[in-house]
Amino acid sequence: MAERKAGRRAEAAVVAVLPHAVRVQCDHEGGRSADLTVNGIGINVKWLGEGGLRQARELVANKENLPDVAVARRMSPGAREALSAAGIGWVDETGAAEIALDSLIISRNGRPPEIVDKPPHWTPSVLAAAEALFCGKQATVEAIREATGLSTGSSTNALHTLADLGMLSSEARRGRDSARQMTDPGRLLDEYAAAAASMTTAVRLDAGGVWRDLDEGLRKIDRLWKSAKVAWAATGAAAASVLAPYLTRISVAEVYVDAATIAELESVAAKADLKPIEGGRVILRPFPTVATRKLMSKKNGLLYAPWPRVYADLRVSGVRGEDAAEHLRDVVWNPVEVTDYVYDDLSAEVTFTIYAKKYKKEVRVTRGRTLPTRSYWAEHKHEVIDQALGLLLNRHEELAADPQIDKAIAKMRKDW
Secondary structure: OOHHHHHHHHHHHHHHHOOOOOOEEEEEEEOOEEEEEEOOEEEEEEEOOOOOHHHHHHHHHOOOOOOOEEEEOOOOHHHHHHHHHOOOEEEEOOOOEEEEEOOEEEEEOOOOOOOOOOOOOOOHHHHHHHHHHHOOOOEOHHHHHHHHOOOHHHHHHHHHHHHHOOOEOOOOOOOOOOOEOEOOHHHHHHHHHHHHHHOOOOOOEEEEOOOOOHHHHHHHHHHHHHHOOOOEEEEHHHHHHHHOOOOOOOOOEEEEEOOOOHHHHHHHHHHOOOEEOOOOOEEEEEOOOHHHHHOOEEEOOEEEOOHHHHHHHHHOOOHHHHHHHHHHHHHHHOOEEEEEEEEOOOEEEEEEEEOOEEEEEEEEOOEOOEOOOHHHHHHHHHHHHHHHHHHHHHHOHHHHOOHHHHHHHHHHHHHO
């Protein structure tokens, strides 16, 4: 949607939820905002796009020029809560609204469409290519084909589509090995997640088993499916619990399996001693893309889907799920950062935050018989931090072996 039309779209959504007798006048419209006069009350409305929790938080964080009402295509539960807590009214295009301004009070539930429209140009192949890109694969036809299992033609078309959508930069050279770059990873992730949600299949099976807790159940399921050669991967809160722990309690595990129909899901469930039951603690779904299966990983004994798919699934699982999704996004994109640095004339203690957990390491430095001076620390700060990080990684093999940590460290060194 063009910026010029965003303000008009916000105005139209607000007018749609007002009683017919209300007098509305648009005093000014431009960019993503519009100034309206509603029965003599002046209000500013602003378009928020898809209406996710991140967009709402970014709006609230900008304390200057806060609107009276935020408008979105479909406001998520987390976004609604964040806006309400900040005293900002909200409206979305399903007809849902909550506005409390002087004498203007509106509260409506709305009527969400039974079928969510798929964003234009997004297909399972484009989703698969985006998943591969976020997992560190190059934006070349050959790299995408190898990572996802897509055909050469489908890989080519998927990259062309992302380029046409403005998500990838133009090719520097021609050919199947030529690589593009993501122009705006944040926007690509938001649009990928929205498209993934719109293309979620209705095919699912709720099941349960005879075990004391969910962790025990997943370990048993893994053994049985491994024996039966059934491919599977956890997603949602269960996957996030190993990727970026946030939720203290996980009551339901969503898993993807190699099945396409209800009958096939029931067959796969039986191989893990799972019984179909309404409200069961394990939800089985078909793998959504070829990349979701090809790019799955294992950590702490749990097979899990690629992180962008986990992020997309968390975003539509309620307010707590949205919080966990944003935590996952922050942890994966910034897995290593220096959060504290204290030094004296003898040593330095560096605190690193790695995957949202704090690690401290002290380094003692001498130069022959001369103790480091303050000017030495200023000149060699990054070397000391790098030394502390090296010592830390030597003590934690699981961190040293993580390719995501390697990439984060390389970026830190480049920024230095």
